[in-house]
Amino acid sequence: MAAVLLVMLGAEIAGALLDRPVDGDGFRVWGGVAETGLALLSLAALTPVVFLAARWAQRRPAGTLSSVTGRLRRRWLGRCLAMGLPLVAGSFGIMTLLPDPGGTDEVAWAGLQDFLLGLAMVCALVPFQAAAEEYAFRGWLTQAVGAWFRSPWVAIVPQALLFAAAHGWGTPWGFADLVVFGVVAGVLTVRTGGLEAAIGLHVLNNLLSMGVSAAIAGALASEETAADMPWTAVGVDIVMLCGYTVLILRVAGRRGIEAMGVGAPRTRT
Numbered sequence: 706m707a708a709v710l711l712v713m714l715g716a717e718i719a720g721a722l723l724d725r726p727v728d729g730d731g732f733r734v735w736g737g738v739a740e741t742g743l744a745l746l747s748l749a750a751l752t753p754v755v756f757l758a759a760r761w762a763q764r765r766p767a768g769t770l771s772s773v774t775g776r777l778r779r780r781w782l783g784r785c786l787a788m789g790l791p792l793v794a795g796s797f798g799i800m801t802l803l804p805d806p807g808g809t810d811e812v813a814w815a816g817l818q819d820f821l822l823g824l825a826m827v828c829a830l831v832p833f834q835a836a837a838e839e840y841a842f843r844g845w846l847t848q849a850v851g852a853w854f855r856s857p858w859v860a861i862v863p864q865a866l867l868f869a870a871a872h873g874w875g876t877p878w879g880f881a882d883l884v885v886f887g888v889v890a891g892v893l894t895v896r897t898g899g900l901e902a903a904i905g906l907h908v909l910n911n912l913l914s915m916g917v918s919a920a921i922a923g924a925l926a927s928e929e930t931a932a933d934m935p936w937t938a939v940g941v942d943i944v945m946l947c948g949y950t951v952l953i954l955r956v957a958g959r960r961g962i963e964a965m966g967v968g969a970p971r972t973r974t
Contacts, residue, residue: 741925749833755845770844772899785905793909796945800938813922823919835907842868843894861891875932878939889946902953
């Protein structure tokens with residue numbers, strides 16, 4: 706919360722210096738892409754918070770949030786991104802072709818300048834935002850709860866429900882899809898001993914969805930989230946999530962990337 710407040714305070718100070726307009730609640734209005742950028746930056750600020758929580762509150766190295774090796778295994782993260790890209794892109798392409806039951810608005814091109822500005826913002830901030838959510842839900846929260854129980858499901862299921870709730874209450878289908886995403890990310894974290902597979906999936910999902918939104922006039926400024934997903938797209942997304950899980954676990958098994966405790970041999974990356 707303190708990190709979010711610092712981001713908001715910085716935005717207010719910058720807005721005052723640049724003489725940005727004020728809304729009915731007295732806050733500076735940035736509008737469009739800038740508002741979305743501030744929201745992403747606020748979420749990205751969660752990462753140092755959970756690192757400090759692990760270091761100071763739990764008295765353990767902050768790197769243990771990343772993986773059982775005490776660090777983020779970058780080569781493994783890169784492989785997860787490479788394996789997930791065709792799956793996420795393919796499923797997203799199929800979803801864009803499906804009819805939207807509630808879709809009545811016409812889609813308009815945002816314009817080259819707005820598109821490039823929005824795309825640059827998405828590429829710069831989304832990886833940090835997505836990683837921050839993984840560190841908060843699949844890193845700190847899952848580990849904090851899981852440390853007290855033998856079964857990992859006692860930690861995986863609650864964090865998935867909280868993850869879905871954090872995205873707001875949209876459609877029942879959208880909420881269910883977010884729960885499945887949280888469960889998949891939790892299982893991958895436990896079974897691979899780190900956040901790399903979950904981060905890769907989250908980053909790809911958000912980059913593609915928000916990158917396309919940057920091309921549509923007003924889409925980045927929309928308040929809709931993944932919780933508003935229509936029922937027509939949920940089945941496609943769940944099939945992709947299951948496929949990604951199977952692929953990652955198979956490759957992780959072949960490469961010896963396992964969930965190993967302290968003192969076990971280091972995994973190959």
